[in-house]
Amino acid sequence: MSRSPMNPLPPNPLLEQFLSESRDLLEATGKKLMQLEDAPTDQGILNELFRCVHTLKGNSGLFTFPEMTRVLHAGEDLLGMVRSGQASYSRELADRLLDAMDYVGLLLGEIETTEKIDAARAVESQHMAEALRKLMPSLISKQDAVSVANGGSSMAASPHAPLADDPVSVLPQLASIPEAARRSALEQCGQGDPLHWIAYRPQRECFFHGDDPLNSARQTPGLIWGRVLAPAPLPPLGELDTYSCLLGFDLLTNATREELDQYYRYLPDQVEITAVPALWLAKEQDEMKVLGNALSAADSSRALTADDEAVFNRILAAQRQILLLDDRPAWHAGRLKAVAAVLANLSQAVGEESGQADIQAALADALSTGHNTLLLAWLDMWLAAWRAAHKTVPPVASLPRVPGTDGRIAAAQTEGIAITSPSSENDSGKVPAEEGVKFGRRAEDSLIGPRSLKVDQAKIDRLMNLIGELVVSKNGLPYLAERAESQFGVRELSREIKGQYSIINRIADEMQDAIMQVRMMAVSFVFQRFPRLVRDISRKLGKEVQLVLEGEQTEADKNIIESLADPLIHIVRNSLDHGLETPEVRLAAGKPVTGKLTIRAAQEADRVVIEIVDDGKGIDPAVIKQKAYEKGIIDEATFERMGDQEAINLIFAAGLSTAAVVSDLSGRGVGMDVVRTAVEKINGAVVIESQFGKGTSIRISLPLSMAVTQVMVIESDGQLFGVPMDHVVETVRVPRSSIHTIKQSQTAVLRGRVVPLKALNTLLGITAIPRPNLDDELAVLLVQAGAIELGLLVDGFQETMGVIQKPFDGFLSGLSAYSGSALMGDGSVLMILNIREIV
Amino acid sequence: MPIEFKKNRVLFRDEVAVEEAEGLLEWLQTRPAARVDLSACSHMHTANLQVLMTAKASITTWPKNAELRAWLEPVLKSVE
Numbered sequence: 001m002s003r004s005p006m007n008p009l010p011p012n013p014l015l016e017q018f019l020s021e022s023r024d025l026l027e028a029t030g031k032k033l034m035q036l037e038d039a040p041t042d043q044g045i046l047n048e049l050f051r052c053v054h055t056l057k058g059n060s061g062l063f064t065f066p067e068m069t070r071v072l073h074a075g076e077d078l079l080g081m082v083r084s085g086q087a088s089y090s091r092e093l094a095d096r097l098l099d100a101m102d103y104v105g106l107l108l109g110e111i112e113t114t115e116k117i118d119a120a121r122a123v124e125s126q127h128m129a130e131a132l133r134k135l136m137p138s139l140i141s142k143q144d145a146v147s148v149a150n151g152g153s154s155m156a157a158s159p160h161a162p163l164a165d166d167p168v169s170v171l172p173q174l175a176s177i178p179e180a181a182r183r184s185a186l187e188q189c190g191q192g193d194p195l196h197w198i199a200y201r202p203q204r205e206c207f208f209h210g211d212d213p214l215n216s217a218r219q220t221p222g223l224i225w226g227r228v229l230a231p232a233p234l235p236p237l238g239e240l241d242t243y244s245c246l247l248g249f250d251l252l253t254n255a256t257r258e259e260l261d262q263y264y265r266y267l268p269d270q271v272e273i274t275a276v277p278a279l280w281l282a283k284e285q286d287e288m289k290v291l292g293n294a295l296s297a298a299d300s301s302r303a304l305t306a307d308d309e310a311v312f313n314r315i316l317a318a319q320r321q322i323l324l325l326d327d328r329p330a331w332h333a334g335r336l337k338a339v340a341a342v343l344a345n346l347s348q349a350v351g352e353e354s355g356q357a358d359i360q361a362a363l364a365d366a367l368s369t370g371h372n373t374l375l376l377a378w379l380d381m382w383l384a385a386w387r388a389a390h391k392t393v394p395p396v397a398s399l400p401r402v403p404g405t406d407g408r409i410a411a412a413q414t415e416g417i418a419i420t421s422p423s424s425e426n427d428s429g430k431v432p433a434e435e436g437v438k439f440g441r442r443a444e445d446s447l448i449g450p451r452s453l454k455v456d457q458a459k460i461d462r463l464m465n466l467i468g469e470l471v472v473s474k475n476g477l478p479y480l481a482e483r484a485e486s487q488f489g490v491r492e493l494s495r496e497i498k499g500q501y502s503i504i505n506r507i508a509d510e511m512q513d514a515i516m517q518v519r520m521m522a523v524s525f526v527f528q529r530f531p532r533l534v535r536d537i538s539r540k541l542g543k544e545v546q547l548v549l550e551g552e553q554t555e556a557d558k559n560i561i562e563s564l565a566d567p568l569i570h571i572v573r574n575s576l577d578h579g580l581e582t583p584e585v586r587l588a589a590g591k592p593v594t595g596k597l598t599i600r601a602a603q604e605a606d607r608v609v610i611e612i613v614d615d616g617k618g619i620d621p622a623v624i625k626q627k628a629y630e631k632g633i634i635d636e637a638t639f640e641r642m643g644d645q646e647a648i649n650l651i652f653a654a655g656l657s658t659a660a661v662v663s664d665l666s667g668r669g670v671g672m673d674v675v676r677t678a679v680e681k682i683n684g685a686v687v688i689e690s691q692f693g694k695g696t697s698i699r700i701s702l703p704l705s706m707a708v709t710q711v712m713v714i715e716s717d718g719q720l721f722g723v724p725m726d727h728v729v730e731t732v733r734v735p736r737s738s739i740h741t742i743k744q745s746q747t748a749v750l751r752g753r754v755v756p757l758k759a760l761n762t763l764l765g766i767t768a769i770p771r772p773n774l775d776d777e778l779a780v781l782l783v784q785a786g787a788i789e790l791g792l793l794v795d796g797f798q799e800t801m802g803v804i805q806k807p808f809d810g811f812l813s814g815l816s817a818y819s820g821s822a823l824m825g826d827g828s829v830l831m832i833l834n835i836r837e838i839v
Numbered sequence: 840m841p842i843e844f845k846k847n848r849v850l851f852r853d854e855v856a857v858e859e860a861e862g863l864l865e866w867l868q869t870r871p872a873a874r875v876d877l878s879a880c881s882h883m884h885t886a887n888l889q890v891l892m893t894a895k896a897s898i899t900t901w902p903k904n905a906e907l908r909a910w911l912e913p914v915l916k917s918v919e
Contacts, residue, residue, distance in 0.1 A: 207857055207886055214885040218910065228914045234893045237868055242860040242886050 034531035040089035067125035074129035181225030198251040222255030468804040475825025477501035524552035551601035557705040567675040579616030619690040621647035713798040722832040733777040851880035860886035
């Protein structure tokens, strides 16, 4: 096994799972961010969001993707601060986070194709992470104790505290450097070398990555001193997992920050590198004096500046953290004395000399009993009193309330490593067991995502095809029964076959239904990208838009949903660009400043209907007509007689754009044409309604599933044809006498409307004329294709049936008159007419 | 072999890799009074160190390598 910290590439299945999980999480993150924008204070969403990012980060850490981990880590820290109320959610913050998530998405794509991240990304990711962290500095200046608490408790649990560069957190730990090493370090400092304290907390699973933390620690550049420690108590020998790293390392080095970053480039999340001022390596008493002097020198009038208060606060928090430490090292007494000295100096610095005696008493007590309780109590009391007098100081609440528990849990939350709090005399109460577990990494993961199975779509498609074949071959049974009776005269057998058929039929139907269910997806799959899209576009255009999504749970076949995505995006873009007005225009028109865009999905019988409604300026039919005329889409005669609705429908015509300028959003004149084509391709229909000045509504109606097409079987010239039921309006028989010929075309009046009639035979190039029935009536199949309504003259109607339509391929695919073929139960082939093409 | 088990004594030699940890753990589990000779050891994988620490194994001889010894001495116990 390699001893370098470089990790080998993971086996592919794991990587694949990582990719698919990450994409889901990324999606969820984006969604949560949008939700948060509407409800910035919703702690529930915030927690979910944090968990998503946290899991993403954790997962990325399993692989060698330091770039991704870096960005996610910054995002996580930022969110952590928002969650704890240290930062507030803002649009800018959301922008940055969304950018970061996009970037992570980009990296995922890169990993997917090349299985690695380009080394050049390192700098980018650094910038990205810095951009995120930049949203935090203002918080750091308002520094309160939590970050320090985290830093301090990192010794107990967390491999990394968010504010690694905060040297105060390291202060208590410097005391553990042995004399010889301290002297040596001091000497080196004298030569101008920088000093860094590294808290290296390897991941538990690091052995599997080929890491040897002890080796990494030993090889650390410029190492002056180091120690091995067990952040959590080691388990009994019998329960030890040899492959789970339980040790951590503290290192003191005189290497530069660059060298260290380079050395630990693969483990940036496992090390916490802190620059240590040489001063701190001076004798403890000296050090305390220096700090004390600094404080009193800061303001002799004892009114501390805000900065000093922050420092003061930080020092207190650090002392508190020291008192909370659970271990009882040999230098425990020294530590207590140091704390007492700091407290005494502090109280002197702020002019509360009265405390001196109390501190000494508390110290004496602590030293004699070995319990810190009294000292801690004094500190808390003093802190509270002091805070009451100095209102400007950051909130008390941010300090760990229950000694030793909150701090550690907060730290555990940050890193997500399950820790069990060792009980100690310091703990005033027992930590509830479930609380410890709740923040455990695994427990947390299980909360995300429903219990579902990820299946390759190809497998479902195969099932789909198989059931299709089963349905067809099942349909052969009635024919067989028929033959048994008529050809062989065994009636009994025929009945039994029919009986069996009905059973198989029922099962096949159920099975088909079940497979359809598997393929069903909620429209939210498509809808979920709209909040982001609408937000981005509307901000770009300077418009205020409120997006309302309804019926997101409506389900339809996966193919339908997927093919819906592009048309919907076109429509939404169009609405935003052309439909909704800028706030000024809206105000002038007496509308609310914020435009409303509603996307609504609902199931109506066996169809899914999606409506996109905006309250924008609507479509002016006159303008559309004019444009269409100018572009030669309609001729003058059409121009004259065209009604408003027809004119509005022109926006679906190819090559029409009403936008004066082609922008990157719309205006190329392909938008609505593409929409119509895409919708019709999946047997859908799109209808537009618009009221000039009031708004536009576009209604897309789609079949629930494309797998089974309902067709009506018709007969013409002795042949059978299928007509998709979507196109069938009605079937009527019209007496030949009531068919009139106007100019060259035949027409009939049906329900008060004049309907043109055409013989199917003629349309298909068959010479035979339609055959009337005995009453001299012609069978008319009234069909609708888009805006065209037409009566097809056929010879007769047969039943309607569900068929699995197979598109033509190869040579036959050029036959546009048919949309495909289907197998009938008796094995014959039914040609499905493409009504749109032939009328 | 970088690791050699005697009756009640284990010798570490050169570099002791992660693969040895499992065996070392099993061996130590059955010998609470086992002693460890590290004199010829130049490096041991963290996993092995972890096992030694957990088992509170008694070290008879510290590594000749002073640097390694400095790491190990504070966390492992010597034979009294």
